[in-house]
Amino acid sequence: MPTGELEDELRRIFARAAADFESPDQARRRLLQRDYHPGRGNRRLAAGIMAGAAGVAVVLGLGLSGVFGSARHQPGHPAHVQLAAWTVVKQADGTVLVKIREFRDPAGLQRELRADGIPASVEFNPANLVGKGAWAIVHFKGNPCHEYSGGESQAQNVVTGGSPFTVGMFIHPAAIPSGAGVQFVASRNVGYASPQRDQAFDLFEWLVQPSPQCTGS
């Protein structure tokens, strides 16, 4: 066991590090806005969090409007909806929350992102991958989008957040450099398989040059 002095220092630094947690109030609010259906059993609850599972989930109460697959959510309506492949929710501050459950309808997701002010391109499971790894995937043969020059340091501010399947990822339109767009490319069957799940996939986002195909203008 460490000495008392070391234990004191450990307690001190953990207290400092825990206090350094940014935005716990927003995180708490998001967490408490979910409906966990206490005592309702396993299958229904798991459906809300597992990617690709059919079932019932709750609308995040974060924003002004939400889109589920191709059906636009009406604010104030009952929270339970049939899960769609993905959910897009524009928040009051302009940030767009995206949750993905299945790799379906990339064109629909791209359309909704653009409607919410994100000059985005979405590609699910592109064919003709050039090998494996991040660059191979985003440089799949026939990709009409090209990397935005000079945007490397800015790219990491455009999309933040955790897993797009649970908490969701946040797209910050204001962080997208003027004259650039963002492309999302997801691909199965690369990387590695998780021992706990059947398949693995990678999802990448990168800044791309504007063009009608990539950014809509």
Added chain:
Amino acid sequence: MEWAREAAAKRQFEGFAAEASDTLLRTGYLMTGNAMDAEDLVQETFLRVARRWNHVRSMDHPAAYARRILINLVLHDADRRSRQKAELAPQHAGIDAADQSAARVLRNVDDLAEFRWAMSQLPKRQRAVLVLRYWADLSVSEVADILGCSAGTVTSTTSRAAARLAEVLTYCEPPATRPITRQIMEGNS
């Protein structure tokens, strides 16, 4: 009435979640070093607690049960983000001197991001022991109960973890730059 029972359970769960969320978020943050990962963890924890709420609500300490779930989620999660780091060999002689040195290193930490990064370099069980002992302030036997090991193992792991943490803070540096693209590894069920 079924609906009335469900509504009561929901209210009770929401009260529990409101009370427990802050501590769980901070625990998850210390375990992962990342706010969004912490939120993911707490959400999954709440889902699991909710699943067994009819049982959990009768417990003396539902929050402790939730904390146990969260820790075990980290420990047993498929190690997607990094390889498990090999644990260091037990410390050699001069433990007190080593502890004094480690205490000094910790005292001089200015940048908490560096501390979080150093924590992320520890094996998960070492991380869990430190968080449970020094953030959650649990006793050795309570930590042993959560991790399913002996008190002796907790004690030795604590020493190794503290030494390793100080070593990483002393000799290693976090990467200077982040990758251009973010890669998310997940699996479809």
